[in-house]
Amino acid sequence: MIIYHNPRCGKSRNALQALQSAPCEVVEYLKNPLTVDGLRELSRLLGLKPLEFTRTKEPVYRELFGNTIPTEEALLQAMATHPILMERPIVVIGNKAWIVRSEKAINKIKP
Numbered sequence: 001m002i003i004y005h006n007p008r009c010g011k012s013r014n015a016l017q018a019l020q021s022a023p024c025e026v027v028e029y030l031k032n033p034l035t036v037d038g039l040r041e042l043s044r045l046l047g048l049k050p051l052e053f054t055r056t057k058e059p060v061y062r063e064l065f066g067n068t069i070p071t072e073e074a075l076l077q078a079m080a081t082h083p084i085l086m087e088r089p090i091v092v093i094g095n096k097a098w099i100v101r102s103e104k105a106i107n108k109i110k111p
Contacts, residue, residue, distance in 0.1 A: 033083035045097035
């Protein structure tokens with residue numbers, strides 16, 4: 001299990017605490033951003049388009065794209081450069097990933 005974690009985010013801290021009973025790799029993605037290829041793979045595992053796991057209310061998103069909708073490639077590049085744009089927390093188990101922002105979502109994947 002891998003959890004893409006931001007220690008400053010309460011939902012991320014809660015998910016990490018709830019999932020700590022199972023062995024997991026914690027990736028502080030702000031310190032260790034994913035590459036464009038890594039984000040592309042994460043998109044596949046999530047079953048979501050990049051825009052669907054992007055924090056579009058972040059100021060950097062508005063600075064980069066304004067009111068336009070970026071291409072998937074532009075968005076992946078932006079998330080690789082500005083990892084704050086990636087939704088959190090994201091948990092990967094095997095060949096599936098989930099955004100786990102609620103206790104209900106955590107309980108669905110809890111080993």
